[in-house]
Amino acid sequence: QKEVEQDPGPLSVPEGAIVSLNCTYSNSAFQYFMWYRQYSRKGPELLMYTYSSGNKEDGRFTAQVDKSSKYISLFIRDSQPSDSATYLCAMSRASGTYKYIFGTGTRLKVLA
Amino acid sequence: AAGVIQSPRHLIKEKRETATLKCYPIPRHDTVYWYQQGPGQDPQFLISFYEKMQSDKGSIPDRFSAQQFSDYHSELNMSSLELGDSALYFCASSLGTAEQYFGPGTRLTVT
Numbered sequence: 001q002k003e004v005e006q007d008p009g010p011l012s013v014p015e016g017a018i019v020s021l022n023c024t025y026s027n028s029a030f031q032y033f034m035w036y037r038q039y040s041r042k043g044p045e046l047l048m049y050t051y052s053s054g055n056k057e058d059g060r061f062t063a064q065v066d067k068s069s070k071y072i073s074l075f076i077r078d079s080q081p082s083d084s085a086t087y088l089c090a091m092s093r094a095s096g097t098y099k100y101i102f103g104t105g106t107r108l109k110v111l112a
Numbered sequence: 113a114a115g116v117i118q119s120p121r122h123l124i125k126e127k128r129e130t131a132t133l134k135c136y137p138i139p140r141h142d143t144v145y146w147y148q149q150g151p152g153q154d155p156q157f158l159i160s161f162y163e164k165m166q167s168d169k170g171s172i173p174d175r176f177s178a179q180q181f182s183d184y185h186s187e188l189n190m191s192s193l194e195l196g197d198s199a200l201y202f203c204a205s206s207l208g209t210a211e212q213y214f215g216p217g218t219r220l221t222v223t
Contacts, residue, residue, distance in 0.1 A: 032210035036214075042217070043116075044155070044202070046212070092210055098206065099160055100145075100155070100157060101157075102154035102155050102156075103154060104153075104154045
């Protein structure tokens, strides 16, 4: 079983919808939780990151971490066709190096 | 703002050949990470360097080696290439924090 699980999708939503993307994990040592957006054949782009538990908001994006459930979420409000991409969650420990363990990525398509 | 630079962007090699991938981190970033992303797969951590010293090692084959130079750029050397080495290779850099910024990747095709 992978340390980080993520539904690969694809997830299709109409423009303007609220999108919910989720990951679960098994390693309680993870303290940093990142969300990356990756367009086809491009490098991952850092969207948001959260340390430990709690919520973080940045514009249309909200990241949530529930460490008790080992569950993280990314919400996208007022989704746009330009949000169509693969969204990867990544996690790392707080000590040592910050090497990431990635989820498989969720493919999102926002329909105009 | 300056980003991570990787070269070459595309590389085609034959089996058993050698390849060298280069990564130039964001200025002042002291840590470099290498990841391998196979087709339809999530990125897998290979190796990392902090201040020119290897700081961590993941699932990197013995045929691969890497180093970070005095100007902080890094090179990933891959020998005896196999078909299964065909993938996107990403370099990411950070300034001693968990925030990693990825380059555009090098697409390696082994024929």
